[in-house]
Amino acid sequence: MLRIFEFLYKLRAFLLFVLLEIIAIWMVVRNNSPQGAAFFNSSMAISGSLLKTQSDITGFFSLSEENDELSAQNARLLKELIGQNSMDSVSYAPLDSSFKASFEIIGGKIVGQTLRLAQNHITINRGADDGVTEGMGIFTQNGAVGRVKEVSKNFSVGISLLNTGLLVSSKIKSSDVFGSINWDGKDTQVAKMLYVPRHVTPSPGDTVITSGYNAVFPEGILIGTIKSVNPSENQNYLDISVQLSADFSKLNYVYLVRNTSIEERDSLYQQAEISDEY
Amino acid sequence: MNIRNLFSTIIWGMLLLVIQIFFLKNLALFGVALCFIYLLLILHLPVNISTISLLVISFLVGLTVDMFYDTGGIHAVGTTFIGFFRPIWLRIISPTGGYDEGTSPTLQEMGTGWYLTYIVPMTFLFSLLFFTVDQWGTMGVFNILNKSFFSSILTVLLAILVQALFYKRRRSIL
Numbered sequence: 051m052l053r054i055f056e057f058l059y060k061l062r063a064f065l066l067f068v069l070l071e072i073i074a075i076w077m078v079v080r081n082n083s084p085q086g087a088a089f090f091n092s093s094m095a096i097s098g099s100l101l102k103t104q105s106d107i108t109g110f111f112s113l114s115e116e117n118d119e120l121s122a123q124n125a126r127l128l129k130e131l132i133g134q135n136s137m138d139s140v141s142y143a144p145l146d147s148s149f150k151a152s153f154e155i156i157g158g159k160i161v162g163q164t165l166r167l168a169q170n171h172i173t174i175n176r177g178a179d180d181g182v183t184e185g186m187g188i189f190t191q192n193g194a195v196g197r198v199k200e201v202s203k204n205f206s207v208g209i210s211l212l213n214t215g216l217l218v219s220s221k222i223k224s225s226d227v228f229g230s231i232n233w234d235g236k237d238t239q240v241a242k243m244l245y246v247p248r249h250v251t252p253s254p255g256d257t258v259i260t261s262g263y264n265a266v267f268p269e270g271i272l273i274g275t276i277k278s279v280n281p282s283e284n285q286n287y288l289d290i291s292v293q294l295s296a297d298f299s300k301l302n303y304v305y306l307v308r309n310t311s312i313e314e315r316d317s318l319y320q321q322a323e324i325s326d327e328y
Numbered sequence: 329m330n331i332r333n334l335f336s337t338i339i340w341g342m343l344l345l346v347i348q349i350f351f352l353k354n355l356a357l358f359g360v361a362l363c364f365i366y367l368l369l370i371l372h373l374p375v376n377i378s379t380i381s382l383l384v385i386s387f388l389v390g391l392t393v394d395m396f397y398d399t400g401g402i403h404a405v406g407t408t409f410i411g412f413f414r415p416i417w418l419r420i421i422s423p424t425g426g427y428d429e430g431t432s433p434t435l436q437e438m439g440t441g442w443y444l445t446y447i448v449p450m451t452f453l454f455s456l457l458f459f460t461v462d463q464w465g466t467m468g469v470f471n472i473l474n475k476s477f478f479s480s481i482l483t484v485l486l487a488i489l490v491q492a493l494f495y496k497r498r499r500s501i502l
Binding site: 062064070073074077080094169171173207214 | 387396401
């Protein structure tokens with residue numbers, strides 16, 4: 051018995067090494083599974099506030115650019131508003147309640163982000179106190195950015211669109227063909243559109259938007275434009291590259307959106323035993 | 329290690345972590361070469377440190393970086409391996425006559441040739457492990473090797489640059 055203990059004592063460094071590696075790998079696996087929660091991430095109080103200080107300093111230099119984008123967006127919204135008012139006087143048909151999907155939108159600022167890995171994440175300075183919940187969509191006026199994964203009191207961490215694990219339900223605007231946007235981990239400007247059948251003939255330059263089939267994003271949020279269409283190795287689908295419209299290296303202010311009917315939809319899916327893609 | 333050395337090691341380590349987290353996080357030369365300068369914190373600990381404390385320090389350093397990178401534990405997997413492999417590799421490449429008590433394996437103390445044989449395999453192994461875990465199943469072997477190769481080169485270059493600029497020459501006192 052004593053010999054066994056002596057033997058184990060001699061091996062203690064190796065055993066500790068194995069133990070620590072197992073802990074680390076287990077944390078990686080948990081972090082990458084859709085239901086898993088990371089133990090240490092940038093939404094924690096210390097790391098969150100440190101990252102916020104950094105972004106406060108660096109954000110200062112891109113203020114004029116942000117202002118330009120905001121005023122452009124204001125102009126566009128104003129135009130839409132005027133259009134709505136004039137529509138009122140001509141004809142007005144109340145929408146059926148089945149078309150109604152109400153969305154809550156919260157503004158936020160990106161305080162931390164990774165770009166160079168295969169599984170990229172973003173940290174936002176809004177948390178549970180501001181009404182952020184898991185599963186909210188993240189977008190900017192330029193396009194979809196990701197989905198909230200975890201929420202702490204004052205910060206939240208989202209899975210970036212530049213994450214090989216995230217699928218976003220999308221469609222080609224001109225032909226209404228559905229597919230899934232997934233990043234292949236290579237170029238931070240280009241993603242793949244999966245599951246578009248071969249009989250469709252999309253052409254480069256076509257706009258790709260969110261489909262609204264998933265309950266994360268409302269319909270019609272820009273994702274990008276088709277860059278190239280090739281026949282893929284898979285006999286059934288096309289290999290489509292999409293040029294992303296959001297510039298991930300320059301993200302600063304974002305919007306978080308929640309579909310308030312998501313619970314109803316989720317429970318319906320659960321009853322029907324359908325697993326939803328995001 | 330006396331108390332003064334301990335303090336300077338801690339401050340140096342904090343500085344490396346700050347640089348890594350705030351400046352090098354999204355830096356990638358030509359889209360393939362990442363820089364892991366914080367590995368110097370582990371690689372430059374004194375030669376005679378016990379394996380147990382080396383492993384614990386490596387694991388904690390990896391976790392700290394993971395927290396800011398949102399990578400779960402990918403850095404920790406790599407740093408723990410480095411912590412385990414370091415004493416073995418040091419024994420293999422030990423110079424004739426062994427190491428002096430309390431030496432750190434740095435460029436100034438050990439000379440360029442020895443230092444390169446020490447740091448190049450270590451950073452390459454770390455990068456290899458890091459990218460393998462990061463891109464698990466999503467990309468080919470060539471991509472992983474490519475990224476590891478250029479990342480370790482960039483890390484070694486920066487490590488040499490940092491030491492040439494900021495490390496005091498202890499040998500010159502003699």
